[in-house]
Amino acid sequence: MASERYNAPNREKHWQKVWQEKDIFSTDTESERPKYYVLEMFPYPSGRIHIGHVRNYAMGDVVARFKRAKGFNVLHPMGWDAFGMPAENAAMKNKVHPGEWTYENIANMREQMKMLGLSIDWDREFATCDVEYYHQQQKLFLDFLDKDLAFRRTSKVNWDPVDHTVLANEQVIDGKGWRSGAPVEQRELTQWFFRITRYADDLLDSLEDLKRWPEKVRTMQHNWIGKSEGALLRFELGEQNRPEGFFQIEVFTTRSDTLFGASFCALSPGHPLTRKLAEDNSELAAFIKECEQLGTALEDIEKAEKKGIDTGLTVSHPLDDNWQIPVYVANFVLMDYGTGAVFGCPAHDQRDLDFARKYNLDVTPVVIPANEDPADYKIADIAYTGPGKLANSRFLDGLEMEAAKSAVITELDKNGKAERQTQYRLRDWGISRQRYWGCPIPIIHCKTCDIVPVPVEDLPVKLPDDVSFDKPGNPLEHHPTWKNVKCPKCGSEARRETDTMDTFVDSSWYYARFCSPKADVPVVAKEVNKWLPVDQYIGGVEHAILHLLYSRFFARAMCETGHLEVKEPFAGLFTQGMVNHETYKDENGDWLSPSDVRIEGEGKNRKAVHDRTGAPVTIGPIEKMSKSKLNTIDPSEILAHYGADTARWFMLSDSPPERDVEWTQAGAEGAWRFVHRLNRLIEEALPKLAKAEAPEPDDFDEAAKTLRQQSHKAIDAVEQDLENLRFNRAVAQIYEFTNHLGSATKSFEAANEGQAFALREAATFLVQMFAPMMPHLAEECWARLQYHTLVVDSPWPKANQALLIDETIKIAVQVNGKRRDELTISPDASKNSIEKAALALDNVKRSIGDKKVKKVIIVPKRIVNIVI
RNA sequence: GCGGGCGUGGCGGAAUUGGUAGACGCAAGGGACUUAAAAUCCCUCGGCCUUUGUGCUGUGCGGGUUCGAGUCCCGCCGCCCGCACCA
Secondary structure: OOOOOOOHHHHHHHHHHHHHHOOOOOOOOOOOOOEEEEEEOOOOOOOOOOHHHHHHHHHHHHHHHHHHHOOOEEEOOOOEOOOOHHHHHHHHHHOOOHHHHHHHHHHHHHHHHHOOOOOOOHHHOOEOOOHHHHHHHHHHHHHHHHOOOEEEEEEEEEEEOOOOEEEOHHHEEOOEEOOOOOEOEEEEEEEEEEOHHHHHHHHHHHHHHOOEOOHHHHHHHHHHHOOEEEEEEEEEEOOOOOOOOOOEEEEEEOOHHHHHHOOEEEEOOOOHHHHHHHOOOHHHHHHHHHHHOOOOOHHHHHHOOOOEEEEEEEEEEOOEEEEEEEEEEEOOOOOOOOOOEEEEOHHHOHHHHHHHHHOOOOOOOOEEOOOOOOOOOOOOOOOOOOOOEEOOOHHHOOOEHHHHHHHHHHHHHOOOOEEEEEEOOOOOEEOEEOOOOOOEOOEEEEOOOEEEEOOHHHOOOOOOOOOOOOOOOOHHHHOOOOOEEEOOOOOOEEEEOOOEEOHHHHOOOHHHHOOOOOOOOOOOHHHHHHHOOEOEEEEEHHHOOHHHHHHHHHHHHHHHOOOOOOOOOEOEEEEEOOEEEEEEEOOOOOEEOHHHEEEEOOHHHOEEEEOOOOOEEEEEEEEEOOOOOOOOOOHHHHHHHOOHHHHHHHHHOOOOOOOOEEOOHHHHHHHHHHHHHHHHHHHHHHHHOOOOOOOOOOOOOHHHHHHHHHHHHHHHHHHHHHHOOOHHHHHHHHHHHHHHHHHHHHHOOOOOHHHHHHHHHHHHHHHHHHOOOOHHHHHHHHHHOOOOOOHHHOOOOOOOHHHHOOOOEEEEEEEOOEEEEEEEEOOOOOHHHHHHHHHOOHHHHHHHOOOOOOEEEEEOOOEEEEEO
């Protein structure tokens, strides 16, 4: 009777075909059911799916299938984030066209993803490098331009002076270009920007409404926008040495209260005054050059040792003309934030303190903590940033910080030396990229008409196919004909904009495009307003700020340009953790792939050798899977061997989805065994089950009733876990329930009507509760249970509330916080009767001894604590 | 450097959100079945103790709040993510 071993890969193919033939996953656009839009962050088509993708898409698929079972009309699309640097790198390395490389990768990955059995509406698939997609994106750009949401200004880029090319931050390694090895320089280029700062306040305030976003993501975005209310202060330059045309330094500060603690002013290396001074100060010019070699990445700039140069200039203190303050140029002052200049108050800012110690500048505390005496309060190595009362500050002495801030601004405002100002850390979004493989910016530069948008009817501006990557730099720049065009306005010789858009632009509106993926407008209002916002968006935390903030900007910008009515694109967000794996190195210290490594022994004796040569291998730390460390697992081997259900189940088990997981062979095998166990269990239970259409009997014996309670509790618990994306807990529930059903299958009798019914109910529930996670096996079992339907179409069972309530519960009894016994009692027993019963327990009596009971704490349904 | 997060047995983790720490799974050990193996099934499984208990101890480390802390507060340590041109 025992069936053939379940051939998962084989049966999975079968069920995928059935779903496809019945067109199960095409979105029903006419449905009356409530909509539910599930979206996972779409993948970059690197060529092969990654186990992290399996985790991400398995989660999304569980949500999609679960919501479908709950009666929603589900939209669950998939596409490709297909523009970007890797395609160009491949082109340079392998002489293959980026487009060809990308589409080939997409084909491979699509095939792999289809093996996962995802409930995706593949009819809506697109790649961002499809002309049809970027055509619409170019229209959006022109609309943004119209509303002044797109504009040009200069900004700095990393410049490789040998390759004559712009470098991405990740291409700058220790201040040198990754290919040429030449020290990077900074260059000012005129580039295109999106005016995200227009919505700074709205992007900030609306975070509060995103109730189904992780708190940490909201906090990160809040800090990223970085609204700070402060003051703009003006320091007059001393007449000595000051360059022509410069009279003052403007400084933004949130700590105007510390103005009497100022001991220096510092300019950014990029400040106009710095530039001017450097013209005839070679030391300063060299310093600027040194700063520029750090590249444009903020991280590198802030990690660098704090350094400065005394310019020899002084400014007068805004509140005392006789007080001269030295002016430095410092590498930690950012040109992009505030005014590019700061005043330093070393006592109350750590960076300023470090700088002051290095250059022997005064450190005068002006804010004194409550428990300190102003007369002898000194700052050592740590700046004091907390609250306190002002001291050493003339008319401010004794004031609280906030009062002092106001007092300073009010005083300075009288003679125009200060005004209140709000600053944001958020900067406008630079979208220009000097690269080929991106969406062309639809602009023509004409000598007479200046910037001319490409007329909508002339769109799309297609990327030319005949490009060469032999020369470093942007192939569009070198293209002989593409670049040269006639001006659409005056007809004279003009040239195309050769910058393409940041790939973040592509991913900032794809969620909207999925609602009408074939339309010849960016979005069809009726569709997009019906489906948006995305009800559940799932992806990695690494996108917590940029991608999600840009998408929120785009929705707003698309509202302003009349495309959308929904300004928040993602109502629910879930950020899943990464998949990690052990790392391995051979004797030469080179990384090894897990597939080349054989593990021997267990626990402390565990060691690794090279699979083919037997050479010893060092087991390294468990790290994020990355190509450079070779610790990636190719899911296609897993899929071919164990099947999709095993891979999906394992990725959903154990680890909470928001946390990282480690891929282990043992874990995969455990999941695989469970697949077989379920299959066997249904097989074994079959002869004892009531008929599919059998009515509910009037009577159930104790055993049948217990199983029914377990079934209903399990379906209820799994429902709640899936609703809250706690997949690991749902998995544990299912394991536990499977154990119950396993015992019942052994002892129950087919002839006992109540037992047969309870058993069928349990088996049915079990299949339905694991169906979202292991959909293929579920169809297999569903068919075996003689239902002539598909489990994918079956509605989620409703738990019977009456079966969820226990007649008695156990609560712990503590004496002085230590557990001494437990009490079995009715869940609605009164406090009084609980206390009586608890005090009557032998163990409790012994623990109390002859001591006096001081207090009895009773939390109904939870605990009793007797304090003696 | 700045911002955010995480830390519980050999391992992944659970803990009704302040109420019996270790559910469930993996690994391991023992046993059953088998000519044998695989598969399967059953049992044990945080640490300590010449007191095996109604015992002590235990959630990264050190303090604190509370009748009660893995959970809250303060201070450390370690790891991870982001930092605007990787996607």
